Every structure is written in structure tokens, then in C-alpha cells.
Amino acid sequence: MFEKRTWIRLPRNVVVGHGVLGQTIEAVSELHLTGRPLVVSSPTPHDVAGKQVVEQFEDEGYNPSEIVIDEASFDAVQQVIDHASEIDAGFLLGVGGGKAIDITKMAADDLGLGFVSVPTAASHDGIVSGRGSVPEGDTRHSVAAEPPLAVIADTEVLAEAPWRLTTAGCADIISNYTAVRDWQLAHRLKNVHYSEYAGALSQMTAEMLVESADSIKQGLEESSWIVVKALVSSGVAMSIAGSSRPASGAEHLFSHQLDRLVPDGALHGHQVGVGSIMTEYLHSGQKGQWKDARDALAAIGAPTTADELGIDDETVIEALTTAHQIRDRYTVLGDGMSEEAAIEAATVTGVI
Numbered sequence: 451m452f453e454k455r456t457w458i459r460l461p462r463n464v465v466v467g468h469g470v471l472g473q474t475i476e477a478v479s480e481l482h483l484t485g486r487p488l489v490v491s492s493p494t495p496h497d498v499a500g501k502q503v504v505e506q507f508e509d510e511g512y513n514p515s516e517i518v519i520d521e522a523s524f525d526a527v528q529q530v531i532d533h534a535s536e537i538d539a540g541f542l543l544g545v546g547g548g549k550a551i552d553i554t555k556m557a558a559d560d561l562g563l564g565f566v567s568v569p570t571a572a573s574h575d576g577i578v579s580g581r582g583s584v585p586e587g588d589t590r591h592s593v594a595a596e597p598p599l600a601v602i603a604d605t606e607v608l609a610e611a612p613w614r615l616t617t618a619g620c621a622d623i624i625s626n627y628t629a630v631r632d633w634q635l636a637h638r639l640k641n642v643h644y645s646e647y648a649g650a651l652s653q654m655t656a657e658m659l660v661e662s663a664d665s666i667k668q669g670l671e672e673s674s675w676i677v678v679k680a681l682v683s684s685g686v687a688m689s690i691a692g693s694s695r696p697a698s699g700a701e702h703l704f705s706h707q708l709d710r711l712v713p714d715g716a717l718h719g720h721q722v723g724v725g726s727i728m729t730e731y732l733h734s735g736q737k738g739q740w741k742d743a744r745d746a747l748a749a750i751g752a753p754t755t756a757d758e759l760g761i762d763d764e765t766v767i768e769a770l771t772t773a774h775q776i777r778d779r780y781t782v783l784g785d786g787m788s789e790e791a792a793i794e795a796a797t798v799t800g801v802i
């Protein structure tokens with residue numbers, strides 16, 4: 451009996467490049483989305499892209515509405531849901547670096563409406579994924595949400611974002627190496643389902659980014675092109691897998707734990723990058739490829755040490771020894787690291 455089945459949800463229109471923000475209406479009308487558009491942004495994304503999107507809809511007689519949210523929270527998700535119901539919105543657009551997009555995809559999921567992602571920074575792969583993450587108290591919730599029907603990533607806009615957001619996006623991609631290793635390990639040890647296609651795509655995405663490191667430079671619009679394409683590709687790998695496994699392993703658990711311990715810590719991508727140096731060491735040992743991970747991060751100017759993250763050594767060790775408790779996801783951390791082993795891993799790799 452053959453009983454396997456899969457359901458892959460991908461964005462239908464992925465529009466990337468110089469000035470593509472001007473093609474928002476085309477990308478949306480091609481999806482047969484109808485009714486009033488609700489544009490969700492936060493203050494800076496509103497200025498750099500949100501108001502332009504709203505104007506385009508006005509010019510075409512769509513009668514758009516806009517809501518500018520101040521913070522990523524469940525309250526903000528509820529605000530968007532209430533506003534969308536009030537104006538009887540037909541579909542949603544999330545315009546932002548991550549916060550507004552996460553909130554929009556969660557609201558869209560609740561409302562049962564289509565959602566379009568318009569990233570203004572290439573800072574993490576949430577811009578294309580079907581998962582949203584919102585902080586609450588001292589923790590972050592990652593919840594299933596509506597994946598985007600379309601992604602409109604204007605490299606002219608992305609290139610204007612603070613450079614550290616771009617290097618964070620790069621580091622999030624470089625961490626795919628260890629995420630795939632963790633996934634393969636979980637497959638061998640725990641019989642977790644492994645998708646060859648998704649694993650290979652995720653790895654290849656990281657390889658291509660590392661090979662392009664020379665073209666990833668502040669002030670070069672091409673950098674945004676390279677990074678956002680990698681983020682889309684990584685998102686596609688997650689869609690094929692039907693989970694975040696291709697792009698999220700122990701290095702992500704480490705970062706989530708840092709978020710709990712230091713709520714205003716470093717950027718997500720920067721934290722997972724440093725995490726992946728150490729988890730690569732755990733996979734392959736002292737003579738293994740952890741130096742490649744560190745060198746790739748250093749080449750694009752992402753942090754490689756606790757110091758550069760602005761997080762103290764003790765917190766790094768605490769996060770390493772407790773990261774396995776975060777969620778039921780088997781990784782190289784197994785049932786947890788001892789403090790001595792964590793200090794050894796962080797010291798050998800130069801993280802502390």
C-alpha cells in the first residue's frame with residue numbers, strides 16, 4: 451500500500467529586483483484577489499514603501515486602507531484583525547522588515563484572507579515562510595500562519611535598509627548548513643521524515659550565498675538581490691519540507707533561548723550565525739568545518755563571537771546548555787550539553 455502524501459504551499463508570484471514595488475498592483479491583480487486591500491506596516495517601512503503601495507492602490511481605484519503598528523505583539527495581531535473586519539478587507543499586504551510581515555500573516559490566517567509579503571529588509575527567511583513569530587513576555591511564540599501568495603521584494607528599497615539587517619539575513623542562510631545536518635541526524639536517530647529535495651535546496655542556497663560573499667557589500671544593490679533570492683529559496687525549501695527543518699536546527703534553538711534570556715539581544719540572524727559555528731563543531735569536531743562557518747560569517751561582516759553579539763559569555767553557555775528544552779526538535783544537542791562541554795565548544799570555536 452502506498453500511503454505517502456504531501457501538500458506544498460508556495461508563493462505564486464515572486465517578484466524581485468530594482469523598482470518592482472511599482473509592479474505591486476500587477477502582481478496582486480494577477481492573483482485575482484478582490485475587495486479592499488489592507489496595507490499593514492510599521493513606521494519606517496510605511497515611509498519607505500507602505501505609503502507608495504497605498505497610493506498605487508488609490509490610483510487604481512482599489513479603496514485601500516492602511517494600519518501602522520508600533521510593536522510585534524499579539525495585541526497588534528488583534529488590532530489588524532479588528533481593523534480588517536471593520537473595513538471588510540478583501541486581502542492583506544504586510545510591508546516591513548519582519549515585524550509587520552509576521553503580524554500580517556498571522557492575522558491573514560485568522561481572517562482566512564490572502565496575504566502578500568512586501569519586505570523592506572532582507573533580514574530573515576520569515577519574509578516568505580508560513581510561520582510567524584511574536585514575542586510575549588520573556589518568550590517568543592512561533593505559530594503556523596498564512597504563507598504569502600506573492601512576495602514583492604524591491605532591491606532598491608532593501609538596499610536602503612540598515613546594513614546589519616542584510617548581514618543578519620546572510621547569517622540566517624549560512625545557518626542552513628547546520629540545520630540540514632541536524633535534520634539528517636534526527637532522521638537517522640529518530641526516524642524524523644527527511645526530504646532529499648528540501649535538504650539539497652537548503653544546502654545549495656547556503657553554498658551559493660557563501661560563494662557570492664565577495665559581491666555582498668554595503669552600498670551594492672546587488673547584495674540585496676543575492677540575499678533576498680537566497681531567503682526566498684530557503685523559504686521554498688521549508689514549503690517543500692512542510693516544516694522549518696531545512697532552515698532551523700540547534701543554532702535556532704540556541705538563538706530562541708538567547709531571546710528568552712536577553713529579550714533585547716542581537717538580531718535573529720546574527721544569533722543563529724554564532725550558534726551555527728558552535729553546532730558545526732558539535733557535528734564535526736575540532737578539525738571539522740566550523741572554521742568555514744565562522745569564515746563565511748566574517749566575510750560578510752556578521753558577528754562570530756559573543757562579544758560582537760553584545761551578549762556575555764555566561765549567557766551564551768546558559769543558552770547552549772538549555773537550548774534543547776525549547777521545543778521537541780531533535781538536534782545535535784541531544785538531551786542537553788553539560789556546562790563543561792558547552793564551555794569547551796564555545797572556547798575552541800572562539801565564541802567566548
Ligand SMILES: [Zn+2]
Pocket residue numbers: 574575622697698702718719722
Ligand atoms: Zn532563521
